[in-house]
Amino acid sequence: MTRRKVVLVLQEGIQALDVAGPLDVFAEANARLPACEHYDCCLTGHHTAPMQASNGLLFSAHMTFEQASDAAHTVLVPGGPSLFESSGDRKVSAWLREACGGAARYGSICTGAFTLGWAGLLDGRTVTTHWQHAEQLARLFPRADVQPDRIHVRDGRLVTSAGVTAGIDLALALVREDHGSAVALACAKRLVVVAQRQGGQSQFSPLLMSGTAHDSPLGSVQAYVTAHLTEAFPVQRLAAIAGLSVRSLARLFVKELGCTPHDYVEAVRIDHARNLLEATDDAIKAVAFDCGFTSPAQMRAVFRKKLGVSPVQYRSSFHYWS
Incomplete structure (x- = not known):
């Protein structure tokens, strides 16, 4: 086995955890590996003067781009709250x-991922980024296949991760690939994180991102569904609420919200269930009923399909105490 050189690119305004998270994973791996298999990590940038992260921390590159001419095994580009702009x-x-x-x-x-996109390195590849910026990434780089719900994605030599702490998930996956699950698990335990996170980014992002004026046909449907969530909503009923034909309503939903009426109702139910699971101790059966699911089993199936976890697993991860 040989040592692996890992280079991270510094830019002004980076997210500190995007840099520190992966570096800590590789450092923990080094503590468990023989010296001949260590990760040699270095930071590179325009200059070696301190650069300010978005939280005010200062990072200094070990070498400039001109000095970082030796071939690297792994090149990673951290992001930042404003770098996509x-x-x-x-x-x-x-x-x-x-x-x-x-x-x-x-x-x-x-x-x-945006920095890689401007370098032309995302074309024809499957990638991910922070859920909040996935739509913009897909719009700016239409030749990339952006997967907004993935924690990290491997496409050939290209690896991309979701936001912030997902860089830790990505680094753990790379350590697992290089040195096996035992080493990756030991690193995860030391950092007090899970070795392989369950589910996708939908666990952390609001599923309903857009609102519509209440006096519009679509707004009328949204307001009614939210206020009467325990009721059944066949598409014919939603069309009647909107004062449109079934076909016209379906076209309107796809145009304005990018989903079908059925998917929208399901998303509202999931979001309300997430809120109850996070903020209350209500029984799973009660949550399912209050959100309009026909049974706890149906809610569990929908959670598995949309979030990648069960309601019980979701609550164990996100429940907070008042």
């Missing part, structure tokens, strides 16, 4: 195209 940095893009071209694998954490 730029239109790319030509120098960063040029360095990434060359460095990633010679790397065994390369990728991004969170909105670092």
Whole structure:
């Protein structure tokens, strides 16, 4: 076995955890590996002067892009809360195209995917990013297949992760790939995180992102469903509430919300159930009834399909005490 050089790209305004999280995983792995198999981690950037992260912490690159000319095994691009707003940095893009071209694998954490996109490194690839910016990533880089619900994605040599702490998940997956599950699990235990997170980003993101004026046909349906969630909503009934034909309502939902009426009602039920599971101690059966599911089994099936976890697992992860 040989040592693996891991290079992380620094930019002003990075998310500190996007950098520190993966670095801590690789450091924990090194503590459990012989020296000949260590990860040699370094930070590179335009300069070696301190750069400020979004939380105010200062990071300094070990070397500039010009100095980081040796081939790296792994190149990772951390993101930041505002990095997706730029239109790319030509120098960063040029360095990434060359460095990633010679790397065994390369990728991004969170909105670092945008930096890879501006370098032309997402075209034709399946990728993910922070759930909040997945739609924008897909719009800016239409040749990429953006998967908004994935914690991390591997597509050939390209690895991308969801937001912030998902960089830890990604690094653990890389350690597991390189050195096996036992080493990855030991690292996860030391960092007090799960070795392999269950479910996808939908657990953390609101499923209902858009609102509509209450006096519009769509707004009338949304308001009524929210206020009468325990009732049944066949599409014919929703169409009557909107004052539209079934076909017209279906077209309106797809155009305005990107989903069918059935999927919208299901999403409202899930969001209300999530709120109850987080904030109350109500029995699972009571939550299912209050949210309009026909049974706890149906709610469990919908949670598994949409969130990748059961209601019990969701509550154990997100329940808070007042």
